[in-house]
Amino acid sequence: MLSVAGLTRRFGEHLALDDVSFDVRPGRMTGFVGANGAGKTTTMRIILGVLAANGGAVTWQGEPLSNEVRRDFGYMPEERGLYPKMKIHEQLVFFGRLHGLDSLRAAERTDKILGRLGLAERAGDTLETLSLGNQQRVQIAAALVHEPIALVLDEPFSGLDPLAVDAMVDLLREEVTPEVPVLFSSHQLELVERLCDDLVVLSRGKVVAAGPVAELAAGPAATYRLVVDGDAGWLRDVPGIKVRDVAGATALFDVVTDPDGGLVQQVLQQAMSRGRVLEFGPERVALSDVFREATR
Amino acid sequence: MSNETLRHPWQLVAQREISTKIRDKTFIGSTAFMLLVVLAAVIIPALVAGNSGPDKIAVLDDSGAKVVAVADGIKGGDSYEATRTADVAAAEQLVKDGEVEAALLPGKNGFEVLGKQRVDSGLQDSLREAAANLGMEQNAARAGLTPEQLRAGSQLQERLLDPGPLPEIVANFVNIGLALAFYMTALGFGMMIAQSVVQEKESRVVEILAAAVPIRALLWGKVIGNTVLALTQIVVIAAASLLGLLATGQADILEVIAPVAGWFVVFFVLGFVALAGLWAVAGSLATRQEDLGSTTLPGQMVLMIPFFFSVFAGAEAKSVASFIPIASSMAMPGRMLTEHVPLWQPLLAIVFLLVATVLIVRLGARLYERTLLRTGRRLGYREAISIKAS
Numbered sequence: 001m002l003s004v005a006g007l008t009r010r011f012g013e014h015l016a017l018d019d020v021s022f023d024v025r026p027g028r029m030t031g032f033v034g035a036n037g038a039g040k041t042t043t044m045r046i047i048l049g050v051l052a053a054n055g056g057a058v059t060w061q062g063e064p065l066s067n068e069v070r071r072d073f074g075y076m077p078e079e080r081g082l083y084p085k086m087k088i089h090e091q092l093v094f095f096g097r098l099h100g101l102d103s104l105r106a107a108e109r110t111d112k113i114l115g116r117l118g119l120a121e122r123a124g125d126t127l128e129t130l131s132l133g134n135q136q137r138v139q140i141a142a143a144l145v146h147e148p149i150a151l152v153l154d155e156p157f158s159g160l161d162p163l164a165v166d167a168m169v170d171l172l173r174e175e176v177t178p179e180v181p182v183l184f185s186s187h188q189l190e191l192v193e194r195l196c197d198d199l200v201v202l203s204r205g206k207v208v209a210a211g212p213v214a215e216l217a218a219g220p221a222a223t224y225r226l227v228v229d230g231d232a233g234w235l236r237d238v239p240g241i242k243v244r245d246v247a248g249a250t251a252l253f254d255v256v257t258d259p260d261g262g263l264v265q266q267v268l269q270q271a272m273s274r275g276r277v278l279e280f281g282p283e284r285v286a287l288s289d290v291f292r293e294a295t296r
Numbered sequence: 297m298s299n300e301t302l303r304h305p306w307q308l309v310a311q312r313e314i315s316t317k318i319r320d321k322t323f324i325g326s327t328a329f330m331l332l333v334v335l336a337a338v339i340i341p342a343l344v345a346g347n348s349g350p351d352k353i354a355v356l357d358d359s360g361a362k363v364v365a366v367a368d369g370i371k372g373g374d375s376y377e378a379t380r381t382a383d384v385a386a387a388e389q390l391v392k393d394g395e396v397e398a399a400l401l402p403g404k405n406g407f408e409v410l411g412k413q414r415v416d417s418g419l420q421d422s423l424r425e426a427a428a429n430l431g432m433e434q435n436a437a438r439a440g441l442t443p444e445q446l447r448a449g450s451q452l453q454e455r456l457l458d459p460g461p462l463p464e465i466v467a468n469f470v471n472i473g474l475a476l477a478f479y480m481t482a483l484g485f486g487m488m489i490a491q492s493v494v495q496e497k498e499s500r501v502v503e504i505l506a507a508a509v510p511i512r513a514l515l516w517g518k519v520i521g522n523t524v525l526a527l528t529q530i531v532v533i534a535a536a537s538l539l540g541l542l543a544t545g546q547a548d549i550l551e552v553i554a555p556v557a558g559w560f561v562v563f564f565v566l567g568f569v570a571l572a573g574l575w576a577v578a579g580s581l582a583t584r585q586e587d588l589g590s591t592t593l594p595g596q597m598v599l600m601i602p603f604f605f606s607v608f609a610g611a612e613a614k615s616v617a618s619f620i621p622i623a624s625s626m627a628m629p630g631r632m633l634t635e636h637v638p639l640w641q642p643l644l645a646i647v648f649l650l651v652a653t654v655l656i657v658r659l660g661a662r663l664y665e666r667t668l669l670r671t672g673r674r675l676g677y678r679e680a681i682s683i684k685a686s
Contacts, residue, residue, distance in 0.1 A: 045503075048507040049506075049507060050503055050506050050507050050669060051669070067510060070507070071508055071509070073507070075503075075504060075507045075508075077500065077503040077504060077507075079500040079503065080500060081499045081500025081501040081502070081503065081504070082499065082501050082504075083496075083499060083501055084499055085316075086316070094308070094312055095504070095508070097308050098305060098308055098309075098505070098508045098509060099508050142504065
């Protein structure tokens with residue numbers, strides 16, 4: 001597990017990170033969201049050792065993250081960049097070796113990834129001759145070539161069309177072994193919702209929400225949605241719940257008091273005894289609402 | 297390429313630096329150009345000198361021929377040759393046509409030397425000395441003296457307490473040549489180092505590099521890779537000029553140069569490495585190629601001032617310069633070639649240079665670490681020094 005604990009970073013007078021703590025659990029995609037300037041890139045650069053923190057620590061499996069371990073991480077910085085005039089095969093082998101692979105293994109991995117990206121026949125071309133989309137693919141290949149033990153991707157999908165995003169996601173799924181923790185930042189919340197298991201929301205340098213996407217999207221209050229084959233107005237008379245909204249057959253209600261914990265089931269039974277139940281369940285909140293709520 | 301996992305990432309950085317550069321057209325072009333210039337400098341003078349042979353001097357009679365023969369002896373032989381002509385008019389014609397270098401004609405109270413536009417001063421001196429010697433010997437014989445009696449007590453001999461291994465003109469030439477070799481290489485490779493650093497900043501690849509390996513490893517890789525390239529370039533050029541010297545039968549120069557070659561390498565490597573650290577910093581202060589003009593200025597000054605000093609300063613100033621780090625890389629090998637320098641002097645200069653190199657490289661590494669990842673705007677040296685570790 002990759003963890004940051006109490007990270008603080010100041011740029012002059014500006015407090016960019018204020019006691020930032022969260023975990024990136026193995027085998028889970030952790031989405032890292034926040035408005036521009038919230039401190040996502042700063043956090044990621046500190047994790048990669050490119051920037052120093054004023055306080056706090058980055059740990060790996062409970063130990064302070066050493067340079068040797070960090071060398072096995074994969075990183076895709078916000079500002080993309082490789083050697084424009086270097087051939088892509090040569091370039092990926094170089095990065096593989098820089099991350100500690102021997103030259104044979106680096107060449108093997110490069111062949112495999114280029115093949116998967118459909119760039120095998122461009123292996124001998126220089127990076128600058130590739131289209132921007134393909135350059136982006138090579139960029140992610142550079143982060144994956146050494147079979148990283150953890151991945152930190154800063155806005156990996158920005159500037160990609162939906163098809164390219166899908167291809168990139170497939171590549172990540174295939175290339176990243178189940179125990180690898182992945183942290184990626186993004187502005188595209190629907191994408192984060194679709195891909196991520198966990199979520200960390202950062203606002204003005206502080207973590208304002210963190211946890212599994214499912215829990216965060218469930219919202220703070222227990223709100224349920226009931227759709228029946230008739231009128232749902234009877235809900236107003238059930239003790240212990242507060243109806244938010246009833247429109248004919250559809251009702252939205254909050255559980256207010258539930259001393260023995262069985263109220264929700266009782267409501268369901270009552271509804272079923274009155275007729276057909278078409279839909280019943282906790283109301284999901286869109287991630288964009290969670291985000292707006294958390295960063296307000 | 298070896299199949300071992302690299303224990304030292306700087307090796308990989310150095311490898312990339314070298315393999316990129318030896319395929320770079322500009323680098324290949326400039327090396328080929330330098331090779332051509334050096335070969336031309338070695339071979340052309342030999343060809344020109346080989347073609348000329350002894351200068352021809354037109355004479356009318358035996359007495360003239362004798363003067364020319366004596367003058368030839370004074371010059372060490374194979375310098376002048378007498379060409380007999382029938383009369384003054386024929387001699388003038390030969391001079392006019394450039395068939396002979398000059399004509400030695402009977403003149404008022406001795407001889408007259410006749411040239412077309414001017415007479416070479418070396419030739420004039422030799423002829424004057426020869427004519428005077430011969431004339432005085434004849435006069436002495438008439439007065440009943442032998443040539444030995446005539447010359448008794450009139451000889452001037454040279455005795456040097458500290459004879460230099462090379463004649464002065466050659467010595468100056470060699471001094472400038474050695475200093476120039478260092479100056480050109482250090483400047484050329486320095487600019488390449490600064491450019492390669494700023495290219496990594498410009499293309500943002502530096503962020504990935506810095507995340508993968510320590511920044512110092514990046515610096516060392518660049519410095520060592522370029523030092524190896526620079527030395528190789530020098531060795532290739534030296535080997536080519538060696539072949540040129542052998543091919544043109546000038547191998548005797550080697551005997552003079554060989555003992556200093558090892559010293560030159562030591563001074564070269566140390567001076568080069570110290571400067572390479574500075575050049576890398578010049579690159580890391582810049583954010584774009586255009587910034588290099590101003591960030592490399594201190595490096596250029598550090599090279600240029602000692603260069604002109606070691607080339608144009610007087611002997612004493614040169615001796616001082618040969619102890620000052622960086623300047624010593626340009627001045628000391630030349631001094632050792634042209635003067636007798638006691639062994640402790642180059643050793644002391646190396647100690648000074650070594651200390652300076654360590655200090656400069658350490659300062660350079662610190663500045664490099666602090667400024668490499670600042671891609672926002674160009675930084676100044678003073679600003680960089682005041683930046684706290686980030």
